[in-house]
Amino acid sequence: MAMTAPPSGAYKIVAVPELYGDTIRRLGVEGTYVGGSEADSPWVPFGDNAAIRHLAFDVRDNVYVNILWIKGPGVIGTHKHRGRVWAIGLEGSFRYLEYDWVCKPGEFITETPGTAHTLVTDDPGGMKALFHMQGANEFYDEHGNHVETLDVWWFINHYETYCREHGLPINPALYL
Numbered sequence: 001m002a003m004t005a006p007p008s009g010a011y012k013i014v015a016v017p018e019l020y021g022d023t024i025r026r027l028g029v030e031g032t033y034v035g036g037s038e039a040d041s042p043w044v045p046f047g048d049n050a051a052i053r054h055l056a057f058d059v060r061d062n063v064y065v066n067i068l069w070i071k072g073p074g075v076i077g078t079h080k081h082r083g084r085v086w087a088i089g090l091e092g093s094f095r096y097l098e099y100d101w102v103c104k105p106g107e108f109i110t111e112t113p114g115t116a117h118t119l120v121t122d123d124p125g126g127m128k129a130l131f132h133m134q135g136a137n138e139f140y141d142e143h144g145n146h147v148e149t150l151d152v153w154w155f156i157n158h159y160e161t162y163c164r165e166h167g168l169p170i171n172p173a174l175y176l
């Protein structure tokens with residue numbers, strides 16, 4: 001039924017019934033596609049040894065999706081989550097000082113409100129992981145003093161500031 005393999009070129013778009021079609025056309029929001037180029041979304045520096053590729057910003061739910069790339073052995077400072085995180089390893093590996101596991105490509109982790117931890121990669125090639133994040137991240141210094149809060153507005157500003165400074169277009173497909 002759902003999974004069939006017609007000859008190449010035989011696929012067709014099917015019009016499906018929709019009880020609420022008029023309402024969806026009036027209020028619904030179409031999904032987006034973000035390609036792989038710098039113009040679609042550049043790698044924006046995040047400290048000296050890392051970069052973030054922003055993929056989605058949802059200001060209604062304070063949700064943001066991005067790829068974190070740490071380019072070699074290094075650390076992302078201690079932070080406390082005020083929302084939920086889902087993440088999947090893409091390249092290299094990373095761990096947290098507070099936990100006993102190491103996340104490698106294809107492995108999935110969750111982080112929950114109220115937890116605090118310190119991300120480290122020991123991999124010579126660093127790490128890449130996709131993060132789906134909700135709510136705020138509070139960053140702290142080595143003495144436990146609050147330094148900065150990162151939320152959807154911080155991430156939007158991080159992306160847009162870099163684009164403005166480098167003459168890159170703001171990609172509307174990143175905004176839900």
Ligand SMILES: [Fe+2]
Pocket residue numbers: 079081085111117
């Ligand atoms: Fe975290």
